Amino acid sequence: MSPEPRTPAQYWDTYKPYRGTGEQPAPEVGRFEWTQYPGHGPGAEVLGRPRRALDLGPAEGREAVFLARQGVATTGVDLSAAQVDRASRWWKDTPGLEFVHAEAVDYLTSNTTPLDAVYSVWGAVWFTDPELLFPLVAQNLTPGGIFAFSQAEPSPGAYGPQPMHGKWLEGRESELTVLRWQYTPQTWADLLKRHGFTDIDAHILPPPGGEGLGTLLVRTHRPV
Numbered sequence: 001m002s003p004e005p006r007t008p009a010q011y012w013d014t015y016k017p018y019r020g021t022g023e024q025p026a027p028e029v030g031r032f033e034w035t036q037y038p039g040h041g042p043g044a045e046v047l048g049r050p051r052r053a054l055d056l057g058p059a060e061g062r063e064a065v066f067l068a069r070q071g072v073a074t075t076g077v078d079l080s081a082a083q084v085d086r087a088s089r090w091w092k093d094t095p096g097l098e099f100v101h102a103e104a105v106d107y108l109t110s111n112t113t114p115l116d117a118v119y120s121v122w123g124a125v126w127f128t129d130p131e132l133l134f135p136l137v138a139q140n141l142t143p144g145g146i147f148a149f150s151q152a153e154p155s156p157g158a159y160g161p162q163p164m165h166g167k168w169l170e171g172r173e174s175e176l177t178v179l180r181w182q183y184t185p186q187t188w189a190d191l192l193k194r195h196g197f198t199d200i201d202a203h204i205l206p207p208p209g210g211e212g213l214g215t216l217l218v219r220t221h222r223p224v
């Protein structure tokens, strides 16, 4: 059994573990998925036609691979060294794609390459204080650039930074509390507006057939 994680990075090292033997095979990359239900909801068109994109918290890196295969120069930035190592190994032969081991706020603070799209699929945006992150995302985007993210729909009545719990943490509960930020779509829209974003669409995409967890999907722009 792996030791109890003591930092968020160690916690995320254990995300999507491989229980087989030998080298773990790379996952299939079908389409760009914003939800946990394959083929459900919109795909990469949410990001427009970027030349350069940044994935905040890619883990396995499937969405970043999808974009790179479409000719988008894509960087995936992840806090977990294990996730970055694994993704870098799997996708090393994909042109226009790189994975960087860094915390999202740190990366955006020092990055000097303008980005046409910044996105996060159930990734770092969910686990980072938006008051810190949003100004940096705006600063890194080109004028008219797109910022989009998805995460689980908020549980009613639990807003702001929430300690993580839920069945996907089974067997990994520890003294470490990892926070995730959840708000209603209207509150996300207000936050983004306050940080200078425009043309904001924040909504809950219901699960297929109305069964299960919906997805919060947010798309906005840096003003031209």
Ligand SMILES: C[S@@+](CC[C@H](N)C(=O)[O-])C[C@H]1O[C@@H](n2cnc3c(N)ncnc32)[C@H](O)[C@@H]1O
Pocket: 012, 013, 015, 056, 057, 058, 059, 060, 061, 077, 078, 079, 080, 083, 102, 103, 104, 105, 120, 121, 122, 123, 124, 127, 128
């Ligand atoms: C729930 S996983 C989602 C991964 C992937 N986007 C997916 O859809 O499968 C969250 C990912 O975000 C990364 N992450 C969390 N907080 C982060 C931060 N502050 N900076 C960079 N990456 C972060 C974690 O290491 C993890 O790989």
